[in-house]
Amino acid sequence: MNKIQHYVQGQWTTGKEEGTPILDAVTGEAFTSIAIEGLDVPEILNYGRTKGGEVLRKMTFQERGNMLKSLALYLTKRKNAFYELSYRTGATKVDSWIDIEGGFGNLFANASLRKLFPNQPYHVEGDAIDLSRGGRFMAHHIMVPKKGVAVHINAFNFPVWGMLEKCAVNWMAGVPAVVLPAPSSSYLAEAVAKEIIASGILPEGALQIINGTVKTILDTVESQDVVTFTGSAKVGRLLKAHPQLIQESVPFTMEADSLNASILGEDAVPGTPEFDLFIKEVRKEMTVKAGQKCTAIRRIIVPQNLVEDVQSALSKALDKVTIGDPRLKEVRMGSLVSHQQVQAVRDSVNDLSKEAQIVYGSLDEINTTGADAKKGAFISPILLRSDHPFENTIIHEREAFGPVSTIMPYKNLDEAITLAQMGKGSLVSSIATNDDKIAKEYVINAASHHGRIMVVNRDMAKESTGHGSPLPYLVHGGPGRAGGGEEMGGMRGIKHYLQRTAIQGSPTTITEITGIYQQNAKYKEAEQHPFKYHWEDIQPGMSMKTHNRTFTDTDIINFSNLTWDHFYAHTDITSLDGSIFEQRTAHGYFIISAAAGLFVYPNKGPVSANYGLEECRFLRPLYHNDTIYVRLTCKQKVDRDVASAEHPSGIVKWYAEIFDANTDEKVAFATVLTMVQKKQEVLTEMTEDKINECLYALKDDAKPKWGIMTPQHMIEHLEYTYKIASGEIQDFEIATPEKILEKVHNSLWNYDKFPKNSQFPQLEKDTLDTLKHSDLATAIEKFKAQREKYLAYFKENPEAKLKNLVFGELNKYESYLLERKHLNHHFEQFGLL
Numbered sequence: 001m002n003k004i005q006h007y008v009q010g011q012w013t014t015g016k017e018e019g020t021p022i023l024d025a026v027t028g029e030a031f032t033s034i035a036i037e038g039l040d041v042p043e044i045l046n047y048g049r050t051k052g053g054e055v056l057r058k059m060t061f062q063e064r065g066n067m068l069k070s071l072a073l074y075l076t077k078r079k080n081a082f083y084e085l086s087y088r089t090g091a092t093k094v095d096s097w098i099d100i101e102g103g104f105g106n107l108f109a110n111a112s113l114r115k116l117f118p119n120q121p122y123h124v125e126g127d128a129i130d131l132s133r134g135g136r137f138m139a140h141h142i143m144v145p146k147k148g149v150a151v152h153i154n155a156f157n158f159p160v161w162g163m164l165e166k167c168a169v170n171w172m173a174g175v176p177a178v179v180l181p182a183p184s185s186s187y188l189a190e191a192v193a194k195e196i197i198a199s200g201i202l203p204e205g206a207l208q209i210i211n212g213t214v215k216t217i218l219d220t221v222e223s224q225d226v227v228t229f230t231g232s233a234k235v236g237r238l239l240k241a242h243p244q245l246i247q248e249s250v251p252f253t254m255e256a257d258s259l260n261a262s263i264l265g266e267d268a269v270p271g272t273p274e275f276d277l278f279i280k281e282v283r284k285e286m287t288v289k290a291g292q293k294c295t296a297i298r299r300i301i302v303p304q305n306l307v308e309d310v311q312s313a314l315s316k317a318l319d320k321v322t323i324g325d326p327r328l329k330e331v332r333m334g335s336l337v338s339h340q341q342v343q344a345v346r347d348s349v350n351d352l353s354k355e356a357q358i359v360y361g362s363l364d365e366i367n368t369t370g371a372d373a374k375k376g377a378f379i380s381p382i383l384l385r386s387d388h389p390f391e392n393t394i395i396h397e398r399e400a401f402g403p404v405s406t407i408m409p410y411k412n413l414d415e416a417i418t419l420a421q422m423g424k425g426s427l428v429s430s431i432a433t434n435d436d437k438i439a440k441e442y443v444i445n446a447a448s449h450h451g452r453i454m455v456v457n458r459d460m461a462k463e464s465t466g467h468g469s470p471l472p473y474l475v476h477g478g479p480g481r482a483g484g485g486e487e488m489g490g491m492r493g494i495k496h497y498l499q500r501t502a503i504q505g506s507p508t509t510i511t512e513i514t515g516i517y518q519q520n521a522k523y524k525e526a527e528q529h530p531f532k533y534h535w536e537d538i539q540p541g542m543s544m545k546t547h548n549r550t551f552t553d554t555d556i557i558n559f560s561n562l563t564w565d566h567f568y569a570h571t572d573i574t575s576l577d578g579s580i581f582e583q584r585t586a587h588g589y590f591i592i593s594a595a596a597g598l599f600v601y602p603n604k605g606p607v608s609a610n611y612g613l614e615e616c617r618f619l620r621p622l623y624h625n626d627t628i629y630v631r632l633t634c635k636q637k638v639d640r641d642v643a644s645a646e647h648p649s650g651i652v653k654w655y656a657e658i659f660d661a662n663t664d665e666k667v668a669f670a671t672v673l674t675m676v677q678k679k680q681e682v683l684t685e686m687t688e689d690k691i692n693e694c695l696y697a698l699k700d701d702a703k704p705k706w707g708i709m710t711p712q713h714m715i716e717h718l719e720y721t722y723k724i725a726s727g728e729i730q731d732f733e734i735a736t737p738e739k740i741l742e743k744v745h746n747s748l749w750n751y752d753k754f755p756k757n758s759q760f761p762q763l764e765k766d767t768l769d770t771l772k773h774s775d776l777a778t779a780i781e782k783f784k785a786q787r788e789k790y791l792a793y794f795k796e797n798p799e800a801k802l803k804n805l806v807f808g809e810l811n812k813y814e815s816y817l818l819e820r821k822h823l824n825h826h827f828e829q830f831g832l833l
Contacts (some may be wrong), residue, residue, distance in 0.1 A: 004034050004190050004211045007197055008044045010051070010204055015039065015212070022187060025090035025335045026325055028375035034183050036212040042220040044208055045178060048149035049224070052176030052205025057145045059203075060121055062639045064172050065114025071201045072107035078195055079104070082160065082188065089159070089185045090335035090377060092326040095289045098469075103164035103192075106488075109472035110168035116491055119639040119650075121145065121174060123498060124514045131504065135520040140510050143498035145174030148224030150497060151217060153239070155230040156182035156337050157292040159189040163209075165472065165488060166228055171206060173497035175226070178217075179209045182231075184338045186211035223248040226497055230255045230294070232401075233481050253496065254483030255476065257399050259423035261299040262467060263416050263442065265433025270309050273458040278432035279310070281456060282405065283317040285468045286381050287333040291403035292341070295428045295468040298399055301389075301419050304409035311385060311407055315360045318381050324369030331369055335377040336402055342377045348400035349382055355392035356384040356406050379403065389419055396422040413441060421449045425480020430467040432456040451478030451486070517541050517635040517655055530632060531601035535650040535676040543633035546598035548661045550627040551586050559590040569621075583623040591622055591668055595658050599632040611651055611673035618668045627661040635671060645746045645814075648678040682751045684833055686823045691787075694823075694832040700776045702830045706756040713768055714826050715779040717760070719786045721822065725815050726790040727802050735761035735805050745808045748817040754825040761805050790815075 003014040004022070015035025022032045056064070079100055086096035117123055123143040131137045150170035154162040159181050167177045181189035193209045196202060210217075221227060221244055229236050233256035239245075240252050262282060268274035285297040302310045326334035336342050346363050360383035366373050381403040386392045389408035396419075410416040420429055429450045431442045439455045447453060452474060454467055470476040475489035487493055503513060507521035523543035526533075530544055560570050568575045569585040576582065586594075592613075601607070622628065635655040642648050651673055658668040684690060695715075702711050709717070723729045736744050759765060773779040794800065794812040801809045807818060827833045 002032055004032055004187050005194075006036070006039065006208075006210050006212075007193055008039060008208045008210065009047045012194075012197075013039075020183065022184065023338065024088045024376075025184075025337050026088065026371050026376045028339075028372075028377075031088070032187050034186065034212045036210065036214055039210060039214070041210075041214060041216055044210070045149055045151070045220060045222075045225070048176040048178055048205055048208055049147065049222075050205070052203060052207075053145075053147060053149070053174075055203035056171065056174040056176055056206055057147070058121055059174060060119050061114045061117035061123070061172065062119045064174060065111045065117075067201060068107045068111035068168055068171060071196065071199065072104050072111065074199045074201060075104050075107070075192065075195060076101070082191060085188045085191055086160075087326050087334075089156075089188060089337055090290060090326060092331060092334050095326070095334065098288070099158045099160045099188075102469075103158075103160040103162075106161065106165040106472050107168045110172050110494075113172060113490060113494065115640065117494075118515060119637065120515055123495075124516055125495075125500065128510065128516075128518050136506055137504070138507055138510055138518060139502055139504045140514055140516075140518075141500055141502055142514060143495060143500050146224045146226065146497055146499055148175065148222055148226065150175050150177045151221060151225060151227045152177060152179045153217070153227070153229045153231070154179065154181050154189075155294070156185045156341075157289055157294070159185040160192050162230055163189050163192070165470075165476075167207065168472075169488060169493040170226070170497045171202070173494045175497045176206045177208070179207070180214060180217060181209070181211055183212050184341075218242045218244050221245065221248060221250050223250060226251045226253070228253045228255070228485075228487065229483075232257055233483065236483055251496070253477070253485035253487060255294065255427070255478075255485055255487055256481060256483040257294050257401055258426035258478055258482040259298045259396060259399055260295060260426045260467075261301050261420040261423060261429050262297045263410075263420065263429070263431040264300075264302040264306060264310065265431055265435060265438050265442075266303050266413070267435045267438065268432045269306065270313070272434065273461070274432045274434050274456065275309075275313075277456050277458070277461050279313045279317055281430065281432070281467050282314060283321070284466065286318070286383075286403045286405050287321050288468065290333055290336050290379070291381070291405075292336060292401055293468050295470060297405055297430075297467060299395065299419070299423065300405055300407045301410055301416050302407060304411055307385070307387075307407060307409050311359055311383070314383060314407075318360055318383065321381065322369050323366065323378060323380070325371040328370045333381070333403065335371070336379055337377065339377050341402070342379050345379055345400045345402035345404060348398055348402075349384075349404055351398050352384055352394060352400060352404075352406065355394045356386035359383050359385045359407070361403075383407065389422075393422070396424070413438060417442060417445045420446050423449070423481065425478050425482045425484070426450050427470075427476065427478040427482045428452045428454065428467060430454040430456055434458060449479060451475060451482060511541055515540055515636065517633055519655075523631070523633060529601045530634065530654075531607045531674075532605050533676075534606045534679045535637065535652065536679050538634050538637060538652055538676065540634050540636060543631060544599070546630040546632065548627050548629045549594055549598055551590075551594070551622060551624055553584060553624040555594075556584055556586050556590065556624055559587050559593075563587070563589070565589075581621055586622045586624070586626070588616075588618045588668070591618065591628070591658060592616060592670055594628070595630045595656055595668075595670070596672070598628075598630045599654075599656065606677040607674050608646070608649060608677050609675040611675045614653065614671040614673060616668075616670040620665075620667050622660075622667055628658050628667070629661050631657040631659065633657070642750070643743070643746060645749050647680070647749050648751055649675050650678060652676045678751075680751050682753065683820050683824045684827075686820050691823065694827045695780050695783075697832050698776070698780075698830060704829050705831060706829060708766065708768060709826075709829070710768070711830060712771055712773070712776045712779050714830065715776065715783050716769070716772055717763075718822070718826060719779065719783040722783070722786040722790045724804060725802065725810075725819070726786065726793045727800070728786075728789065730803055732762075732803070732805060734803060734808050736808065741808050744806065745810075745814075748807060748810075748814055748821065753828075754821055756829075758825070790819075 016038040019033030019035035021030040236254040361380040384406040477486040507518040524541040
């Protein structure tokens with residue numbers, strides 16, 4: 001029997017002892033085992049801190065985010081292999097989808113958060129704080145990656161999602177991870193980890209995985225480490241009190257099982273969409289993952305006059321749930337993860353049934369499809385009912401971690417809120433109501449005891465992710481019994497792995513540290529107009545002072561007539577008494593427009609568009625005959641993703657200060673955003689001289705760096721594509737599928753090279769076409785002639801669009817982009833570039 005492996009200190013290994021057998025949850029077959037003896041835990045943690053941490057901490061948020069995106073794409077292509085293993089945990093295909101693709105989705109979601117962080121390894125939080133009247137002493141907050149490891153101790157129910165929802169966050173922060181999946185399902189976490197390591201996308205040491213229970217894992221954690229735990233509240237409390245955590249003040253986040261409640265609003269009577277949605281949601285939360293979800297509905301709180309209706313409707317819904325082999329399409333609920341878990345659920349139900357009545361299901365009888373109920377870890381859904389929930393308190397204290405839930409009545413909304421709070425803190429609650437007043441009252445009064453609350457009604461039902469689905473952008477965690485911690489939550493989750501530090505100094509110093517220009521910092525005079533620089537060459541503090549402009553009475557009147565803004569201060573000087581204005585006043589937006597006229601560079605250059613304004617303030621009025629000048633300074637640079645038909649670019653935030661030229665008093669300011677093109681330094685420009693230089697260097701016996709083409713095959717291929725580009729050949733259908741054509745077309749605008757071994761649609765794979773010309777020299781002459789036809793065509797038809805086999809319709813400029821990429825690809829293939 002194979003042992004489950006661990007990936008530690010750069011290699012896959014197994015424990016030395018014989019190992020503990022792990023059973024298939026459906027068949028009861030022992031198919032693998034776990035052994036952990038011989039692992040050097042202190043060195044494993046230290047390896048992560050040094051080997052993985054040093055690389056991750058130096059990466060920018062943009063680089064980390066793109067790393068996560070690449071990993072998500074890589075894993076998604078290999079997802080099918082994980083489903084077969086997931087069935088062994090007792091999970092149906094839907095259950096597995098939540099775990100596997102939900103985990104990959106978490107990588108995608110966290111990758112997208114890179115847009116909210118600066119393009120540097122650390123974060124700058126909030127606004128600057130002026131600590132002096134003179135503006136020469138200030139403060140800011142930065143957040144840097146902790147120099148430790150994230151130790152994740154995970155539960156058994158989501159071996160993929162549980163690992164990736166945590167790791168995605170710490171990797172985005174620049175912190176490596178040591179993951180400890182629960183033994184009973186760790187073989188699935190192991191399989192995903194093997195693909196992650198094989199991909200080579202993560203830096204070495206960013207992920208280590210110990211598949212098994214290591215009781216000494218917390219003995220050597222340090223103050224820079226972060227520990228997270230998902231599992232039972234009882235075990236979590238024991239870990240939280242570990243002396244090393246207390247001694248080193250190690251952050252500890254616990255996400256524990258909780259007695260989540262769902263409330264049926266008094267308006268949601270049978271026959272309403274909300275009643276039906278409520279029944280559907282409870283049934284789903286009882287049976288998805290066989291109820292083995294920390295967010296599952298454990299307490300069903302309904303109006304006392306609707307208890308019978310809910311019990312009947314839920315029983316009918318549960319009757320439709322087929323239990324058995326999760327591989328079968330007709331099966332809607334699989335098994336629990338192990339026989340030990342079945343016994344734990346049985347024990348919990350027996351305790352609950354002392355104060356509540358079982359009204360659906362049985363601990364002793366179960367019908368299964370395609371599986372042996374005795375060999376597998378199967379259990380029937382169990383619905384209980386407690387008619388006296390204020391006296392019978394065990395239903396608010398004991399959780400059965402399986403397909404078990406309890407109905408209980410309430411008289412009014414205040415009672416429903418109290419019952420929900422009696423769970424002493426949960427991860428999630430929900431209420432089904434179409435009355436927003438009921439929804440508001442419940443949410444506001446119940447929020448203190450819940451990490452998340454979902455309001456279910458007919459308007460959101462089609463797009464709802466459900467009561468039990470934590471989302472990467474939202475906080476996952478809850479107070480009290482639920483652990484008192486928070487995970488995920490967008491930027492909030494990433495900040496959990498960053499150290500917040502207040503920094504103080506002069507504006508110039510703080511500018512250099514934060515990468516954000518601070519008011520009163522020294523300017524860095526630009527050698528040329530800032531709008532002439534590409535995005536990479538612009539730096540915070542780069543500045544220019546404009547020439548002057550004097551406002552005239554005519555300017556103000558004309559602006560009023562142009563905009564139809566006839567506010568009295570601009571048009572009726574007889575009405576100024578009692579106002580803050582003394583004379584005819586320039587419009588605020590005219591001041592901004594005039595300022596733009598002073599600082600905008602008129603010629604075409606790297607600045608491609610105005611992206612908007614972030615802030616705009618007018619400090620005092622400006623009147624006719626007042627003269628202004630502008631100081632334009634780079635405040636901050638923000639990277640951006642480009643997927644449309646535009647060249648790679650970033651956003652530059654410019655701090656535009658408007659001064660009275662006579663007094664040098666600042667009278668207005670604004671933060672102006674521009675889209676600035678990035679440098680193209682990847683592809684060689686294909687001028688005629690460069691092409692001739694490459695062709696001259698091409699020899700008949702040259703060998704390709706990839707592919708099977710000969711030099712002449714390559715030249716004849718290029719000649720053929722020029723026939724397409726010149727309109728000579730257009731009798732073909734575009735080969736790229738319509739659903740991805742736009743994406744493929746837009747890729748011409750980026751600066752990425754064509755992938756090696758790209759397949760041309762009309763060429764048969766691994767087969768060379770018959771040569772058309774007698775020799776290479778002739779082929780080159782034909783190639784040159786055909787290129788001249790291409791250039792001549794677009795000179796005569798500058799507005800034309802022609803079809804391309806791969807990229808769809810191309811105009812003149814896009815044809816140039818394709819030519820540049822295509823020639824670079826093949827000339828590099830033969831070592832000519």
